[in-house]
Amino acid sequence: MSTDMLSIRNLDVHFPISNGQVVRAVDGVTLSLKPGETVGLVGESGSGKTTVGKTVLRLVEATAGEIDIDGLDVRAAGQKGLKALRRKAQIIFQDPHSSLNPRMTIRRAVAEGLILNTSLRGNALREKVAEMLIAMGLPPQFHDRFPHELSGGQKQRVCIARALVLEPDLLVLDEPTSALDVSVQAQILGVLKDLRLSRPRLTQLFISHNLAVIRFLCDRVAVMYLGKIVEEGPVAEVFGDPRHPYTRALLSAVPVPSAVERPERLRLTGDIPSPANVPKGCAFHTRCPIAKVGVCDTRAPEPVPLSSGRQALCHFADQTKGALSA
Amino acid sequence: MSTATAQAAETAAPRQMRFRETRRLVRTYSRSFSSMVGLVIVLIFLFIAAFGPLLAPYPEDAYGAVDFGAKLLPPSAEHWFGTDQVGLDIFSRVLIGARTTLQIGLTVTGIAILIGVPLGLIAGMAGGWVAETIMRITDIFLSIPGLILAIAIVGALGPGIGNAMLALSLVWWPGYVRLVQAKTLSQRNETYVDAARALGAGPLRVVFVHVLPNCLSPIIVKASMDMGLAILGAASLGFLGLGAQPPYPEWGAMISTGRAYLPDWWWCSLFPGLAIYFTVLGFNLLGDGLRDVLDPRQR
Numbered sequence: 001m002s003t004d005m006l007s008i009r010n011l012d013v014h015f016p017i018s019n020g021q022v023v024r025a026v027d028g029v030t031l032s033l034k035p036g037e038t039v040g041l042v043g044e045s046g047s048g049k050t051t052v053g054k055t056v057l058r059l060v061e062a063t064a065g066e067i068d069i070d071g072l073d074v075r076a077a078g079q080k081g082l083k084a085l086r087r088k089a090q091i092i093f094q095d096p097h098s099s100l101n102p103r104m105t106i107r108r109a110v111a112e113g114l115i116l117n118t119s120l121r122g123n124a125l126r127e128k129v130a131e132m133l134i135a136m137g138l139p140p141q142f143h144d145r146f147p148h149e150l151s152g153g154q155k156q157r158v159c160i161a162r163a164l165v166l167e168p169d170l171l172v173l174d175e176p177t178s179a180l181d182v183s184v185q186a187q188i189l190g191v192l193k194d195l196r197l198s199r200p201r202l203t204q205l206f207i208s209h210n211l212a213v214i215r216f217l218c219d220r221v222a223v224m225y226l227g228k229i230v231e232e233g234p235v236a237e238v239f240g241d242p243r244h245p246y247t248r249a250l251l252s253a254v255p256v257p258s259a260v261e262r263p264e265r266l267r268l269t270g271d272i273p274s275p276a277n278v279p280k281g282c283a284f285h286t287r288c289p290i291a292k293v294g295v296c297d298t299r300a301p302e303p304v305p306l307s308s309g310r311q312a313l314c315h316f317a318d319q320t321k322g323a324l325s326a
Numbered sequence: 327m328s329t330a331t332a333q334a335a336e337t338a339a340p341r342q343m344r345f346r347e348t349r350r351l352v353r354t355y356s357r358s359f360s361s362m363v364g365l366v367i368v369l370i371f372l373f374i375a376a377f378g379p380l381l382a383p384y385p386e387d388a389y390g391a392v393d394f395g396a397k398l399l400p401p402s403a404e405h406w407f408g409t410d411q412v413g414l415d416i417f418s419r420v421l422i423g424a425r426t427t428l429q430i431g432l433t434v435t436g437i438a439i440l441i442g443v444p445l446g447l448i449a450g451m452a453g454g455w456v457a458e459t460i461m462r463i464t465d466i467f468l469s470i471p472g473l474i475l476a477i478a479i480v481g482a483l484g485p486g487i488g489n490a491m492l493a494l495s496l497v498w499w500p501g502y503v504r505l506v507q508a509k510t511l512s513q514r515n516e517t518y519v520d521a522a523r524a525l526g527a528g529p530l531r532v533v534f535v536h537v538l539p540n541c542l543s544p545i546i547v548k549a550s551m552d553m554g555l556a557i558l559g560a561a562s563l564g565f566l567g568l569g570a571q572p573p574y575p576e577w578g579a580m581i582s583t584g585r586a587y588l589p590d591w592w593w594c595s596l597f598p599g600l601a602i603y604f605t606v607l608g609f610n611l612l613g614d615g616l617r618d619v620l621d622p623r624q625r
């Protein structure tokens with residue numbers, strides 16, 4: 001276990017709301033990332049995937065559980081530990097337009113992390129920042145511009161530069177392409193893919209609801225539903241043979257460029273239940289096409305281990321091979 | 327300190343960029359006629375405040391020289407704005423009064439900002455009972471009409487220009503608390519604040535490097551408008567006899583004494599009145615213009 005770059009064990013993040021209820025944004029998540037691995041975290045809006053990402057960076061405080069980044073206990077980290085954490089782990093946010101301070105030139109934005117975490121100053125700082133920005137495809141004439149003078153894709157590359165300039169081992173990417181135009185998305189995905197080649201030790205937690213992006217970039221994928229990971233495993237296997245009905249529904253919702261209508265499209269009805277009021281038993285049973293009365297609505301499922309590091313949180317995970325394969 | 331080093335790291339190129347940014351702001355500002363009128367009025371006002379005593383034809387008249395031989399003369403080539411009931415040249419007194427007026431505006435607005443902005447930042451960033459306490463006290467102050475409260479405070483402290491400024495400052499800060507708190511609340515939830523925290527920025531750095539600079543535009547706009555309003559407030563107190571005391575050359579007080587000589591000797595009140603009118607108008611137009619330029623939605 002100690003060889004993992006990031007290991008999350010039984011993580012709970014609960015937010016109290018006004019009437020004494022608690023929103024269980026993240027509920028018992030366990031996930032580990034090996035060095036150099038890229039793991040995708042998918043799920044609907046409100047499934048808690050962004051909260052997991054922010055909690056890893058300690059931008060949100062966890063309620064219970066353990067987070068360990070390369071041997072550093074994130075939850076127990078004090079002033080000094082947090083300082084170390086900033087150099088080990090960085091985050092890139094969804095909306096590049098609001099993640100840059102409008103009153104800072106991009107040079108200053110990228111320099112800030114170095115000023116706060118290293119003793120680099122003066123010309124050395126300047127050069128390091130310029131080098132990083134140029135590596136992200138932003139030539140020197142851009143370096144003294146303000147964010148509002150850049151396009152969305154350029155801003156996102158600044159954000160990537162800002163995170164990478166600290167040379168973190170772990171990068172949390174919180175839907176880094178969702179706010180961008182399609183052509184720009186491709187560009188950013190290219191940058192991220194190149195990153196995997198140029199920095200083999202860089203471990204990435206890639207949060208997204210775009211399955212195609214996950215397939216393109218990730219080694220493994222974890223599917224979240226209502227704060228829980230319902231299925232986890234290598235991308236090819238999970239996407240090729242989904243065992244949890246929710247994964248299957250997600251996959252069958254992906255549009256296919258074909259004129260012929262697909263024979264069986266698994267549709268979910270209703271909305272995702274409120275995480276303040278999680279259904280009893282299996283959290284998914286209210287929308288599940290194969291839920292059985294007396295089992296799914298009373299007993300919470302345990303993770304069922306499947307082949308080669310795969311697991312699914314479903315009572316019928318090992319029976320659904322034929323029934324669910326798309 | 328680390329901010330200073332960062333700025334030291336930036337050399338000639340950013341200065342050029344900042345110059346470009348400034349030039350763009352200047353161009354936007356100068357496109358508006360009314361903003362330019364405001365700017366010109368304010369500049370004239372500042373010029374008079376600086377050099378008034380040198381420009382005034384009868385500078386000794388500002389401080390209570392008496393010349394009954396020349397009392398209540400109508401405007402003429404010798405006395406442009408006429409003379410008052412004790413023969414003082416009103417033109418000289420209006421010019422010299424500009425400095426007092428500027429002092430009032432700067433002091434009242436300055437103290438209000440010094441009290442209001444930090445409280446607003448604390449309320450916006452802290453939340454919880456700290457914010458509740460600050461905001462409820464602010465609400466109490468806001469619910470009482472400012473001038474009435476100021477009159478009460480001056481009444482208690484005793485009339486005088488110093489006490490009038492103090493009283494106005496004490497009723498002026500709540501507006502800044504509200505403004506800054508609202509702005510801070512919205513900035514605090516911006517992603518770039520999260521990003522700064524992820525980079526290791528502590529709470530003080532977040533406030534002073536990330537939140538406060540982004541609250542600056544509305545503060546500047548409000549301050550420039552408040553300059554005018556504070557001048558008006560001080561003149562009102564002067565008019566009620568609670569501000570500057572005659573023969574001190576303060577515009578409000580001059581109107582107040584001149585009022586007894588209306589309508590036959592109209593110039594006693596009219597010219598100080600016009601001075602107040604143009605100064606307040608100038609600061610308001612300037613504030614409007616600045617708002618148009620500094621509003622980020624314009625970009």
